[in-house]
Amino acid sequence: MDHLDRLEAQSIYILREAYRSFPNLAMLWSIGKDSTVLLWLTRKAFFGHVPYPLVHIDTAFKIPEMIKYRDEIAVQWDLNLVVGQNKEALAKGETFVNGLDRLSCCKKLKSDALKYTLDGTWARRKWNPYKKVWEDELNGAPYTGVIVGVRADEEGSRSKERVFSARDEKSEWDASTQPPELWNQYKTDFAPGTHVRIHPLLEWTELNIWEYIERENIPIISLYFNNGNGKRYRSLGCFPCTAPVDSEARNPKEIIEELTSGKFKDIAERSGRAQDKDGGGTLEALRKEGYM
Amino acid sequence: MQRLNIVITGHVDHGKSTLIGRLLADTDSLPQGKLESVKKMCENNARPFEYAFLLDALADEQKQGITIDSARVFFQSKKREYIIIDAPGHIEFLKNMISGASRAEAALLLIDAKEGVAENSKRHGMLLSLLGIKQVAIVVNKMDLVNFSEIAFNKLKIEYSEYLATLGIKSDIFIPISAREGVNLIEHSSSTPWYKGPTVLEILDSFKSVEEKENDDFRMPLQDVYKFTRDNDDRRIYAGTVTSGELNVGDEVVFYPSLKRSKVASIESFNTPVKTSVKESEAVGFTLQTQIYVRNGDVVARADQSAPKVSNRFEANLFWLGAKPLELDKPYKIKIGSAQSTIYLEEIKRVIDGDTLDRADEPSVGRHEAACVIFRVHDLLAMELFAENQKLGRFVIVDEFDIAGGGIITEVLEQYTNRRTKSSSVGNVLVDKASSSADFEEELFALLRKHFPHQFN
Numbered sequence: 001m002d003h004l005d006r007l008e009a010q011s012i013y014i015l016r017e018a019y020r021s022f023p024n025l026a027m028l029w030s031i032g033k034d035s036t037v038l039l040w041l042t043r044k045a046f047f048g049h050v051p052y053p054l055v056h057i058d059t060a061f062k063i064p065e066m067i068k069y070r071d072e073i074a075v076q077w078d079l080n081l082v083v084g085q086n087k088e089a090l091a092k093g094e095t096f097v098n099g100l101d102r103l104s105c106c107k108k109l110k111s112d113a114l115k116y117t118l119d120g121t122w123a124r125r126k127w128n129p130y131k132k133v134w135e136d137e138l139n140g141a142p143y144t145g146v147i148v149g150v151r152a153d154e155e156g157s158r159s160k161e162r163v164f165s166a167r168d169e170k171s172e173w174d175a176s177t178q179p180p181e182l183w184n185q186y187k188t189d190f191a192p193g194t195h196v197r198i199h200p201l202l203e204w205t206e207l208n209i210w211e212y213i214e215r216e217n218i219p220i221i222s223l224y225f226n227n228g229n230g231k232r233y234r235s236l237g238c239f240p241c242t243a244p245v246d247s248e249a250r251n252p253k254e255i256i257e258e259l260t261s262g263k264f265k266d267i268a269e270r271s272g273r274a275q276d277k278d279g280g281g282t283l284e285a286l287r288k289e290g291y292m
Numbered sequence: 293m294q295r296l297n298i299v300i301t302g303h304v305d306h307g308k309s310t311l312i313g314r315l316l317a318d319t320d321s322l323p324q325g326k327l328e329s330v331k332k333m334c335e336n337n338a339r340p341f342e343y344a345f346l347l348d349a350l351a352d353e354q355k356q357g358i359t360i361d362s363a364r365v366f367f368q369s370k371k372r373e374y375i376i377i378d379a380p381g382h383i384e385f386l387k388n389m390i391s392g393a394s395r396a397e398a399a400l401l402l403i404d405a406k407e408g409v410a411e412n413s414k415r416h417g418m419l420l421s422l423l424g425i426k427q428v429a430i431v432v433n434k435m436d437l438v439n440f441s442e443i444a445f446n447k448l449k450i451e452y453s454e455y456l457a458t459l460g461i462k463s464d465i466f467i468p469i470s471a472r473e474g475v476n477l478i479e480h481s482s483s484t485p486w487y488k489g490p491t492v493l494e495i496l497d498s499f500k501s502v503e504e505k506e507n508d509d510f511r512m513p514l515q516d517v518y519k520f521t522r523d524n525d526d527r528r529i530y531a532g533t534v535t536s537g538e539l540n541v542g543d544e545v546v547f548y549p550s551l552k553r554s555k556v557a558s559i560e561s562f563n564t565p566v567k568t569s570v571k572e573s574e575a576v577g578f579t580l581q582t583q584i585y586v587r588n589g590d591v592v593a594r595a596d597q598s599a600p601k602v603s604n605r606f607e608a609n610l611f612w613l614g615a616k617p618l619e620l621d622k623p624y625k626i627k628i629g630s631a632q633s634t635i636y637l638e639e640i641k642r643v644i645d646g647d648t649l650d651r652a653d654e655p656s657v658g659r660h661e662a663a664c665v666i667f668r669v670h671d672l673l674a675m676e677l678f679a680e681n682q683k684l685g686r687f688v689i690v691d692e693f694d695i696a697g698g699g700i701i702t703e704v705l706e707q708y709t710n711r712r713t714k715s716s717s718v719g720n721v722l723v724d725k726a727s728s729s730a731d732f733e734e735e736l737f738a739l740l741r742k743h744f745p746h747q748f749n
Binding site for chain 1: 533
């Protein structure tokens with residue numbers, strides 16, 4: 001077994017553990033490379049099937065190619081896609097492009113939308129892969145387990161995460177009072193009103209993700225590659241707050257070279273994400289309230 | 293590149309963060325400019341630079357003044373990549389230390405040369421042994437504060453070795469270092485001409501990855517059975533992660549404790565060439581030649597190899613982290629392999645705490661204590677002695693909703709037969725409900741098989 005086999009096996013074990021433990025399980029799919037790898041690992045774990053819904057939070061400011069790619073893959077792989085959105089904030093124009101500060105915009109369009117989509121308070125828009133139509137779901141049941149593609153190497157606060165991490169009624173996370181996690185045994189029991197976030201990619205690094213994408217030939221969104229203009233995205237988000245980087249890398253192999261010996265060696269992945277830099281330690285503050 | 297998970301433990305202020313910071317810096321494993329920026333920051337604030345700040349800067353934990361969780365740090369030697377799990381030394385964070393340490397394949401245990409063996413030095417030594425981490429080096433730090441004295445080093449070595457011996461641990465690897473001055477970390481130092489043993493990096497590179505061990509008989513805790521009907525998929529797939537050995541198409545398998553058996557018809561996988569065999573550590577799935585009803589949590593073994601032990605009573609070494617003490621005759625949940633059941637503490641043989649070691653006649657096991665105990669399980673379980681099979685010889689105990697303790701099985705005892713018929717009704721009896729619904733499932737399955745035989749062929 002090489003290191004990718006080991007990471008793959010561990011993630012599959014975690015996904016299967018989540019699937020058997022949580023009656024109402026969902027996976028967050030941001031369309032980015034990490035959660036798309038997670039989706040691929042799901043197909044590995046369940047022998048080609050994707051047995052739980054994929055939740056995407058559409059801020060309405062996503063780079064348009066992301067939505068197109070999302071809908072194409074959903075059709076190709078027969079996915080149960082669930083889309084959530086903060087319609088009220090959008091209708092009132094409470095957004096960064098209308099003058100709101102970045103962090104408040106993130107909170108409204110991402111954290112709040114996520115929270116109320118997961119707990120079923122807000123309507124969910126669902127793709128029905130059998131009938132091939134979009135349907136609205138009102139008063140949906142809350143998801144009790146939510147699979148998320150965060151990695152420990154991304155950013156300080158993420159390295160404190162457990163693989164199975166409890167959130168209370170307010171979706172809040174308290175890093176200092178988490179129960180222990182031992183060997184391969186995780187927290188699979190939960191009190192009513194709480195939910196558990198499951199992190200199968202915690203041990204993966206950015207480099208591992210690209211090595212795996214290359215090995216498995218996973219169809220990743222083309223925004224990650226230089227398509228001729230000498231620019232590519234290293235991390236995907238909303239277009240007003242995410243900038244592409246200068247890069248010639250046209251495929252996973254060239255990205256791996258860039259990360260191991262080239263220009264991005266030792267440069268943080270989220271350096272193109274503006275919200276991380278507003279104030280100090282703000283991502284941890286956002287994460288406490290449920291941000292991914 | 294090969295990878296090894298290591299944990300660095302020790303009493304608070306014995307120098308873990310300094311050691312890690314120094315290892316990162318001296319092996320060129322820091323992000324570009326990090327060392328300079330931290331040095332600059334210290335200069336601007338008129339405080340002396342310390343290697344510990346590097347880790348704090350990385351892990352974003354400086355404001356707390358103590359490492360609160362087992363943050364993961366990566367570094368590289370010429371031989372391989374290391375993930376250092378920095379386990380907090382503070383007693384309040386013992387559960388974080390254990391979470392970190394349980395993922396480790398080897399450990400460095402830090403002791404302060406000046407302060408000597410502290411309560412947590414003992415406790416951590418004990419926990420590492422209970423977690424089954426056999427590759428442990430004791431690193432005696434801050435040798436600069438005792439003038440690199442060989443006598444002081446030997447005195448401490450003898451004292452701690454004697455303690456470890458009472459736990460049944462033999463460790464002859466003691467390294468005198470000064471993390472702050474970089475003594476004996478990467479290279480031997482002229483400060484300790486009397487020390488001829490390995491440096492810290494040499495000892496790390498000599499540790500074996502857990503995978504490198506000898507072959508064992510096939511074992512796989514059954515994690516789940518899948519039957520996805522979509523796209524007319526009629527496979528009934530038995531899935532799990534192989535904990536030891538190898539399984540091939542055509543092998544006869546036996547499920548424990550149910551003793552059901554069949555032959556492997558196919559190995560299933562997605563986006564790989566067709567497989568005819570699987571081995572240790574792989575997350576796999578297979579189909580069987582005949583359809584049998586088995587429960588999640590059964591242990592799969594090969595008919596031509598040894599069988600796991602089956603019982604509902606066992607003796608164990610256990611450590612307790614729960615807010616409430618572990619009490620006699622109260623229902624808890626056990627998780628072992630992929631199995632779950634209700635469990636009762638039958639007897640406390642002795643409580644071991646860091647300082648006094650043996651205390652007999654305790655009514656319960658308190659938080660942060662370890663004990664030698666006997667457990668009684670509601671259902672029969674397949675299990676192994678920890679000394680013979682680590683992954684099936686260790687278990688966790690769940691109190692209400694959280695993991696509250698863990699342990700290793702030291703002896704499998706004779707079954708008891710007078711089953712309890714009624715459990716009290718706290719949150720821990722979930723499993724009883726689960727097993728009665730499993731009985732129902734089994735009956736239903738038998739009926740379906742009788743009336744719809746074509747579905748099962």
